Amino acid sequence: MANLLETAAKSGDFKILLKAIQATELEDTLDSEGSFTIVAPTDAAFEKLPSAERDALFANIPKLKRIVLYHVVMGNVQAEDLAEIDEAPTMEGSILAVKRANGKIHINDALVDRTDILADNGVIHTIDTVLMPAILEHEYD
Template structure:
């Protein structure tokens, strides 16, 4: 089985996320042996950001690092776990809200499109939006 990074690269629908993780120097976390959960915005989620947002983030590495880290949770959190929790602490340091209803999940305002893509070092859940930590969103 591949790690989080290889799985994201091989899927072919996370090119922007991988580019952002590389720019933010977070590739090692996605390759490390620890167990992580990645709420992975697909390329369409990044494309839906207001025009110029991504370019501006790629120029502001500290902010970009906070945003990418906000999509990563320590531990292997699968859909069975998502049903039982209403928040999760991210590597960025703040919390994402988890909502579960009718077999569907939301992370903050993003819909979870697919759950439980297993990797060697964790699990990926595909989301349709880019999560913004409050301190970044407000700046």
């Protein structure tokens, strides 16, 4: 099995997220032996953001790094775990809310499209929205 970054690259759905991981120099962290869960916005999720906002994120590497880390949870949190928990602490330091309704899982306001894309060092769940930590809304204005 491949690691998280190799698995994400093979899927072809995470080009923008992988570009963000590279820009923030988090490859070594997410390539490491630890166990991580990435709540991964697809390229379509990133494309929901206005292009000026996307460009601004890549121009502000500290903010982009916080956003990337907000999508990473320590440990291997699979779909069966998501069905049992109400929140998950992120590597960024904030907490993600996990909600279930009508047979669907939401993380904050994002719909989990696909679960349990397994890798050697963790698992990926795809989401349809880029998550923003609340603390960032005014911190980098």
